[in-house]
Amino acid sequence: MANPSLLILAGDGIGPEVMAEVKKIIGWYGDKRGLAFDVSEDLVGGCSYDAHGTPLTDAAMAKAQAVDAVLLGAVGGPQYDDLDFALKPERGLLRLRKEMDLYSNLRPAQCFDALADFSSLKKDVVAGLDIMIVRELTSGVYFGEPRGIFTEGGERVGINTQRYTESQIVRVARSAFELARRRGNKVCSVEKANVMESGVLWREVVTKVRDAEYPDVALSHMYADNCAMQLVRNPKQFDVIVTDNLFGDILSDCAAMLTGSLGMLPSASLGAPMANGRPKALYEPVHGSAPDIAGQGKANPIACVLSFAMALRYSFDQGSEADRLEKAVEKVLADGVRTADLMGPEGGVPVTTSEMGDRIIAALDASL
Numbered sequence: 336m337a338n339p340s341l342l343i344l345a346g347d348g349i350g351p352e353v354m355a356e357v358k359k360i361i362g363w364y365g366d367k368r369g370l371a372f373d374v375s376e377d378l379v380g381g382c383s384y385d386a387h388g389t390p391l392t393d394a395a396m397a398k399a400q401a402v403d404a405v406l407l408g409a410v411g412g413p414q415y416d417d418l419d420f421a422l423k424p425e426r427g428l429l430r431l432r433k434e435m436d437l438y439s440n441l442r443p444a445q446c447f448d449a450l451a452d453f454s455s456l457k458k459d460v461v462a463g464l465d466i467m468i469v470r471e472l473t474s475g476v477y478f479g480e481p482r483g484i485f486t487e488g489g490e491r492v493g494i495n496t497q498r499y500t501e502s503q504i505v506r507v508a509r510s511a512f513e514l515a516r517r518r519g520n521k522v523c524s525v526e527k528a529n530v531m532e533s534g535v536l537w538r539e540v541v542t543k544v545r546d547a548e549y550p551d552v553a554l555s556h557m558y559a560d561n562c563a564m565q566l567v568r569n570p571k572q573f574d575v576i577v578t579d580n581l582f583g584d585i586l587s588d589c590a591a592m593l594t595g596s597l598g599m600l601p602s603a604s605l606g607a608p609m610a611n612g613r614p615k616a617l618y619e620p621v622h623g624s625a626p627d628i629a630g631q632g633k634a635n636p637i638a639c640v641l642s643f644a645m646a647l648r649y650s651f652d653q654g655s656e657a658d659r660l661e662k663a664v665e666k667v668l669a670d671g672v673r674t675a676d677l678m679g680p681e682g683g684v685p686v687t688t689s690e691m692g693d694r695i696i697a698a699l700d701a702s703l
Contacts, residue, residue: 339651340402341372344379344395347424348624349634349688350408356636356692357406357643360660363696367703368656375402379431380410380424380624390427399431403609404650405617406643407431409624428619432472435615437604438503439510440470440583441645442621444570444590444600449668453595453679456567461593466573467518468590469511470583472604474503475533477580497533499579504540510605511577512549517654519574521553525562525582537579559586566590591621598622598635598676601642603649616650618642628675632687635674637664640695663698667691 341361345354358374365371377383377395384390390410399405410424420426431437446454446464454461479496486492508524515522524541526534538556545554557565559582565572566589578586591600598620606615620638628634641664648657672694673683686694 338371338373339404341374341646342398342402342405343374343376344399344405344407345376346379346408346410346624347381347412348409348626348629350380350410350624352629352632352634352688353620353636353639354406354408356688356695357639359692359696360640360643360699363699364656367699370651370653370656379407379427381412381415383427384415384418384422384424388422390422390424391430396430396434399435399617400615403611403613403616404646405431405435406639406646407617407619408639409620409622411624412626431617432604435604435606435617436473437606437615437617438471438473439507439605439614440472440587441510441514441603441605441649442468442470442583442587442591442600443602443645444468444587444594446594447599447665447668449665449671450595450599450677452681453677454593455595456570456593461570461595464570464593466570466590467514467575468583468587469507469514469575469577470587471499471503471507471578471580472583473580474499475580497531497579497581499533499536501536501540504537505544506607508541508544508577509548511575512545512552515552515575516549520551521555521574523555523557523562523573523576525557525559525576525578525586527559527582528556529558533579541577562586563589566593596677599637599641601638601645603642603645605649613650613652616646618646618650632689633675634688635676636688636692637674637695640664640692659699659702660695663695663702666698666701667694670694 345351446461451458451462476497479498482495526537528534528538600621604617644657644660647653671683
């Protein structure tokens with residue numbers, strides 16, 4: 336049987352630095368756990384523009400379509416700000432999402448005990464937090480037509496259209512329910528059915544999917560504004576939240592900051608199942624390319640490492656190995672090991688990007 340395939344797109348800024356630590360961990364799994372991957376690499380973002388005049392080549396896109404999963408670092412930088420919109424580094428990422436039809440965006444918000452004091456909320460509110468926001472990624476108000484800026488009655492009008500079909504709601508709802516079965520078996524569906532017809536349809540369709548296919552999963556409904564309030568009042572009431580593109584964009588960033596460090600968080604974008612039954616998938620850290628610290632050994636690789644853990648769990652059916660990697664990260668943090676972004680008033684053991692990767696591998700060794 337062929338090894339599972341993984342395309343690495345390290346990207347720009349700190350992307351290659353954090354990805355270097357992930358590659359060390361991928362090598363560890365091959366050497367110590369007999370879990371070998373066929374790894375290929377290519378360019379995306381600004382580095383692709385520099386080399387090829389485009390943020391993503393057709394050849395790189397074809398590779399992404401052919402592999403079991405894509406692991407991306409980060410894209411962008413100030414030197415590309417004046418490029419034409421179609422050539423900006425971020426267009427490479429958007430092309431990947433669109434052409435791979437990655438409709439389900441998974442954004443976990445997990446608060447490691449060692450970092451609970453970093454949150455702006457009280458420690459007892461966020462300690463042990465572990466929720467998952469499932470955001471619909473390819474439809475909704477960001478894509479609906481008509482859209483644009485028009486002139487009506489002698490003044491300009493900006494128009495965006497919130498549009499969802501039943502099938503678009505069904506597939507992201509199924510993604511959320513499947514995830515819930517692996518976790519706490521509880522889903523909260525979030526919309527604005529009190530004022531938006533798209534929200535009425537969303538609630539009806541999500542309920543229908545649960546009743547017909549997932550009767551074992553507890554389902555609740557919440558308006559988006561109340562959900563925002565509840566996330567900062569009592570976030571641990573949630574397990575899986577499923578919501579549309581716009582509300583998911585906002586609520587996932589809100590939930591991310593509950594953990595105290597946006598730069599620690601991974602994400603996954605999943606699409607339809609391939610011939611092997613696995614979903615098309617792209618995994619990436621939530622943080623940006625941080626060009627101001629690129630090349631200085633200051634970057635925190637943990638978000639990228641945890642993105643690979645998500646790949647182990649959702650693309651490669653290696654849930655126990657994903658647990659092993661996440662626990663190794665937790666152990667390193669509990670030991671007070673800190674990259675520059677995690678150095679708080681209490682201090683810690685300062686390490687470089689590479690040293691953090693080495694510490695995680697040492698913790699993996701200790702887990703055997």
